[in-house]
Amino acid sequence: MNKQAIIVGGTTGMGKATAELLLKDGIEVTIIGRSDKNLKTTEEELSKIGTVKTVGLDLFDSKQLQIFINNLNSTTPNLKYLVNAAGYFSPKLFIEHTSDDYDLYHNFNKAFFFITQQTAKIMKDNGGGSIVNIGSMWAKQAIKATPSSAYSMAKAGLHSLTQHLAMELAEHNIRVNAVSPAVVVTPIYGAFIEEDKIEEALQGFNDFHPIGRVGRPEDIAKTIHFLLTDQSSWVTGAIWDIDGGVMAGRN
Template structure:
């Protein structure tokens, strides 16, 4: 029986790592993609200590064109069944529109370029086996603007990811591949370290508890549970969906 792989872009921390752990619990072999070797090593050790799987790690920066080309080559060469792909890598640092530089804009959209090409390589492998499930980590910010966290370039990029999700669902459905996305609101993850000191992230984000109708910010496990469901055969009739995993934020105004 062919080995079943799940490629998790951004799998060394946050939502990606939480999802990788859930997949490992189902006997799937996670392939963690991340740019920090130490974080990848730690994530691999954590998963292997909890589950009877061998974890693979690919060190790469998806905003770097050479690294993306190398990733595509690794996907092409991987022997086994790539059943799942989760695109969870990202960057978030709020900045007013008038203060954005071209470099700020390029960084966000370089993530999308890398995601586009990696997903294309994986989709080709999935096409060869006639099945696969892909989940993209989008954002609530792609649905609505939040004045307290101005993020025009980030939101453009995430809106593009949502759109790609729907287009791929239409094109790849007949090949047995489902493509969905989740759109989280405020979730406690390391991504906020771009503008909040690491030891202050938890306390700072608690200030957004009341922003969510359920009364609290999200956890990586909250999002990973939904991603895991969308990847699974339990969601076999769901594709092209962008699910709000946001504690009720999109339901209305608080």
């Protein structure tokens, strides 16, 4: 049986870096994304490493989402791994948030919830599996310079879901963990920083991290890969701070 993985939001950043590691293990990877351009580029790049398939999906479109979920049994019957990596981040004051702002963040969790539900059913039939959610340091620590109440509330919910699913799914040999990154150089900041200036802009956060630098997608992907595989077979319900030491203390 060829093991299969799904990465929701795997065309860039941490999700893409994780896909590369899984492909090197010989695992078939299905990458979910919304941008046709990014999907095409990612498939071209990663197909050089292993067997990869891309699926265009708007997580906020309930009809598209349900069709995708309904087809999972036939498209990924050997599913063993799931990474919920899609996201959006744009700092905004709490008093300026609109209902649309709120829904933008929390509808990601709704999609994750029901995709994870169906993948767990498949993993159960396959004798087990592993799920990793990408949470956030902002769910644990408020940063005044980057006000993000709705985003942080959604990520805290994802942390909580991680722990609850770890308890419920353990009897089916399904492990569920999460990572909680600090500032990582990824396109997610493109919502409020020009894409070609993200790298430069985020260097201003180097000293924010005790270890002295911002994170790279590979830093997080290596931990996600570890949590997915049997190397961490006695780890479930964990929310790992992969944050350059931020939660230990800031400079």
